[in-house]
Amino acid sequence: MARTFRYYEKKRGDRRTGSSKLGSVGEAFLFALFLFFGCVVLAVLLLTLAIPEWRANHQFREHVCVVLDKRLAERHGDDGPLYRPEMQIRYTVDGETYVRWAYDIHNTYSSGREAAQQTLNQFHVDKDNTREYPCWYDPDDPGTVVLVRGFSWWFWLVVIVPVSLIAIGGVGLIYSMRHWGQSAERRAAMAQRPLERELFGTSGDTSSEFPYVPDVAQVTDSPGTRLRYRLPILGSPGWALLGLLLACVFWNGIVSVFVGIAVTGHIGGNPDWFLTLFITPFVAIGLGLAFFFVRQLLVTTGIGPTLVEISDHPLRPGAACQVLVMQSGRLTVNAMTISLVCEEEATYRQGTNTRTETRAVYRDELFRREGFEVHRGMPFEAECDIWVPERAMHSFKADHNEIRWKIVVEGDVAGWPDYQRSFALIVQPGNPGDG
Amino acid sequence: MMNGSSIAIRLDGDRRTYEPGETLSGEYSLLGVGRNGVKAAEVSVLWYTEGKGDEDLTVHQFWRFDADEGTADPGRDHRFETTLPASPLSYDGMILKIRWCVRVRVFPTNGKQIVEQKDFRLGNVPPAEDAEL
Numbered sequence: 001m002a003r004t005f006r007y008y009e010k011k012r013g014d015r016r017t018g019s020s021k022l023g024s025v026g027e028a029f030l031f032a033l034f035l036f037f038g039c040v041v042l043a044v045l046l047l048t049l050a051i052p053e054w055r056a057n058h059q060f061r062e063h064v065c066v067v068l069d070k071r072l073a074e075r076h077g078d079d080g081p082l083y084r085p086e087m088q089i090r091y092t093v094d095g096e097t098y099v100r101w102a103y104d105i106h107n108t109y110s111s112g113r114e115a116a117q118q119t120l121n122q123f124h125v126d127k128d129n130t131r132e133y134p135c136w137y138d139p140d141d142p143g144t145v146v147l148v149r150g151f152s153w154w155f156w157l158v159v160i161v162p163v164s165l166i167a168i169g170g171v172g173l174i175y176s177m178r179h180w181g182q183s184a185e186r187r188a189a190m191a192q193r194p195l196e197r198e199l200f201g202t203s204g205d206t207s208s209e210f211p212y213v214p215d216v217a218q219v220t221d222s223p224g225t226r227l228r229y230r231l232p233i234l235g236s237p238g239w240a241l242l243g244l245l246l247a248c249v250f251w252n253g254i255v256s257v258f259v260g261i262a263v264t265g266h267i268g269g270n271p272d273w274f275l276t277l278f279i280t281p282f283v284a285i286g287l288g289l290a291f292f293f294v295r296q297l298l299v300t301t302g303i304g305p306t307l308v309e310i311s312d313h314p315l316r317p318g319a320a321c322q323v324l325v326m327q328s329g330r331l332t333v334n335a336m337t338i339s340l341v342c343e344e345e346a347t348y349r350q351g352t353n354t355r356t357e358t359r360a361v362y363r364d365e366l367f368r369r370e371g372f373e374v375h376r377g378m379p380f381e382a383e384c385d386i387w388v389p390e391r392a393m394h395s396f397k398a399d400h401n402e403i404r405w406k407i408v409v410e411g412d413v414a415g416w417p418d419y420q421r422s423f424a425l426i427v428q429p430g431n432p433g434d435g
Numbered sequence: 436m437m438n439g440s441s442i443a444i445r446l447d448g449d450r451r452t453y454e455p456g457e458t459l460s461g462e463y464s465l466l467g468v469g470r471n472g473v474k475a476a477e478v479s480v481l482w483y484t485e486g487k488g489d490e491d492l493t494v495h496q497f498w499r500f501d502a503d504e505g506t507a508d509p510g511r512d513h514r515f516e517t518t519l520p521a522s523p524l525s526y527d528g529m530i531l532k533i534r535w536c537v538r539v540r541v542f543p544t545n546g547k548q549i550v551e552q553k554d555f556r557l558g559n560v561p562p563a564e565d566a567e568l
Contacts, residue, residue: 183540183548185479189497210522212493341566344531346488357487359529361563393560396523398491401484401531429455429522429558 024180031172038165045162049106049155056105057149060136065091065145067123067133068099072116075109082109085119091135093142102135102145106152123147214397216314216426224309227324231308231423234406237300244293252286259283299419304329304379306409308423310386315405317394317430320387323366325409327382331374332414338367338407340386341422342393345402362392394429440467442539442551452556453519459555460516463539470508475542476500480517480535482557487530495520502544524558529565 069088074081086101103119110116124131138144179187208215224230258279265272304327311322325338342362348355366384374380386407396403405425412418446461453459459480465473477499483492496517515537526533538552 183477184492185481185494185497185538185540186477186499188481188492189479189494192494211520212523344486344528344563346486346530348487348489357530360566361529363566391559391561393526393528393563394522394524396526396533398484398493398523400489400491401486403526403528403531429524 024176028173028176028180031169031176033169034165035169035173038162038167038169042159042162042166045155045159049152049158052105053151053155055138056136056146057151059139060146060149061139063091063093063135063137063145064132065089065135065147066130067125068127070120070123070125071101072113072120073109077109077111080111081113082111083113083116084109085116087120087123087147089133089135089145089147091137091145093137096142098137098143098145100143100145102147104148105146210394210428212398213395213428214426216428219424219426220313224324227309227311227322229310229313231310231407231425233306234422234424237296241293241296241300244289244296248286248289248293251282251289255279255282255286295417299417302329302416303331303411303413303419304374306421307379308407308409310407310425314426314428315386315388316428317388317392318390320385323384323386323407325367325382325384325407327374327380327409327411329374330376331411331416333369333372333374333380334412334414335368335370336372336380336382336409336411337365338382338384338409340364340366340388340405340425341408342403342405342427345404347400362389388427391430392427395425395427440465440472440541440543440549442466442541442549444537444539444551444553446537446553446555450555452559455519455521455524455558457519458516459519459537460514461537461553462512462514463537463551464512465541468541468543471502472544473508473541474502474544476513477540477542478513478515479538479540480515480519481538482523482525482533482535485532485534486528519557524560525556526560527562529563 067087067089071086071088073084073086076082084103084107086103088099088101090097090099092098123133133147136146136149182190219231220229222230222232258275262272262276262279265275306328307326309324309326312319313321315321323338327333327336340362341360341364343358343360345356345358348357364386366386367382369382372380388405393403395405405427407423407425408420409423410418410420442463443466444461444463446459463478465476477497479494479498480496481492481494484490496515498515500513523533525535534554535557536552536554538550541549543549
């Protein structure tokens with residue numbers, strides 16, 4: 001018997017996809033929770049902070065009082081003692097005399113003992129020579145009185161939290177409600193061309209001649225010096241180096257604090273062996289990061305730039321063209337290869353992580369040479385023909401999946417780490433009937 | 436009652452492979468559905484991915500028929516027709532597959548949605564092989 005509510009739907013590829021109904025319910029519930037908590041927190045803030053403060057500033061009546069006594073009120077907070085200045089005052093409203101401990105409207109405590117003490121010092125208690133001070137009382141409840149007024153600037157910082165929760169929850173809930181019960185196809189169609197699709201069911205043709213094939217302009221916007229186009233390198237080495245450097249500094253910075261503690265203990269004759277053993281694997285990872293960074297730095301700066309030019313672009317299945325590879329630097333090359341590669345790339349979420357997996361599905365070694373020298377000012381040049389197989393798959397790029405064609409230059413250089421540099425190519429679909 | 440109800444999708448000429456730019460046409464019919472048993476029906480010509488990555492799905496053409504507008508009559512065959520795009524072509528890779536299909540989704544007046552799809556290939560790209568072996 002079929003269940004009316006399924007937690008999992010059919011298996012897609014290597015994973016199961018969750019129930020879309022359960023997903024929609026969970027999504028709406030989460031946004032509703034955000035909205036609810038945002039409203040509750042905002043209401044509490046308004047009722048306990050904003051409205052009393054506004055009333056004290058605008059509706060409380062000015063009056064005079066005498067200070068009978070004063071004290072530094074203290075209570076224990078999570079991070080230590082908290083203080084608040086309090087004055088015992090006497091004032092008379094409509095013939096009735098009130099004696100109250102008062103200061104501001106919020107009755108808030110803070111950790112600043114000195115600031116509270118300074119506030120206390122501003123008020124003089126002298127029973128023989130009483131001095132009058134201004135105060136403000138609530139006309140609806142004359143027993144409520146303050147000695148200071150004003151607005152708390154930090155309220156507007158605090159209020160950002162509930163307002164953000166309300167905005168995220170509200171917008172998300174409206175989105176969830178609008179798409180409630182809609183099929184994945186309808187949502188996709190609406191996202192692609194909202195009005196036309198809904199009203200007229202028009203075609204999903206995009207403006208591009210080849211939908212989901214990457215734009216050719218990203219390759220053809222750089223002219224070559226010998227051949228027609230110069231191909232862009234995939235993955236800028238500068239950014240990769242910077243990212244690696246930041247990771248290295250961050251990791252080793254934290255680890256060095258614990259290393260310092262451990263080393264100090266050993267030098268002082270009081271070694272902490274548990275700490276020493278505990279941080280050893282973290283130190284090893286830090287050293288590995290540093291080694292990898294230095295290696296990449298050497299590859300990037302020590303081995304000169306690699307340039308790749310191509311005679312025609314974009315490519316089509318069955319088409320051939322010329323490629324020129326130029327390698328600069330002062331190198332003793334043990335081996336260099338140039339390959340045409342097609343690889344699949346899949347991006348997926350696993351828990352809170354986003355993972356990427358690649359798999360080469362075509363590799364054709366176009367050029368190989370062993371044992372030669374590259375001299376400074378005289379780049380090594382290799383020319384070869386490339387040919388995209390008949391009926392080969394075209395380049396493809398969607399949000400989570402990609403098929404990428406590229407020229408890969410790999411080098412084994414004496415005295416340097418091996419290196420690999422990739423250059424993007426676009427292969428468009430062939431003409432119908434070609435294959 | 437929608438028990439035993441189903442959707443039959445037929446592509447003209449019983450074709451399973453199309454070239455980019457060709458016209459895909461066919462019809463679908465609802466079987467075992469009473470005259471007032473359908474609230475709405477949706478027909479999509481779409482592609483989606485399977486494999487390691489999260490699913491990408493794009494609808495090439497979408498029609499929705501509502502009973503309120505009198506266009507979701509279950510008692511007759513419904514035709515559809517569209518010109519297929521130049522890409523993406525169907526693909527059987529190692530960690531990525533691109534599938535094309537005609538998908539019909541029926542929203543019954545009572546009971547659960549019924550979904551049926553007819554797969555077809557766009558283009559003639561052969562299955563990929565692992566180049567890392």
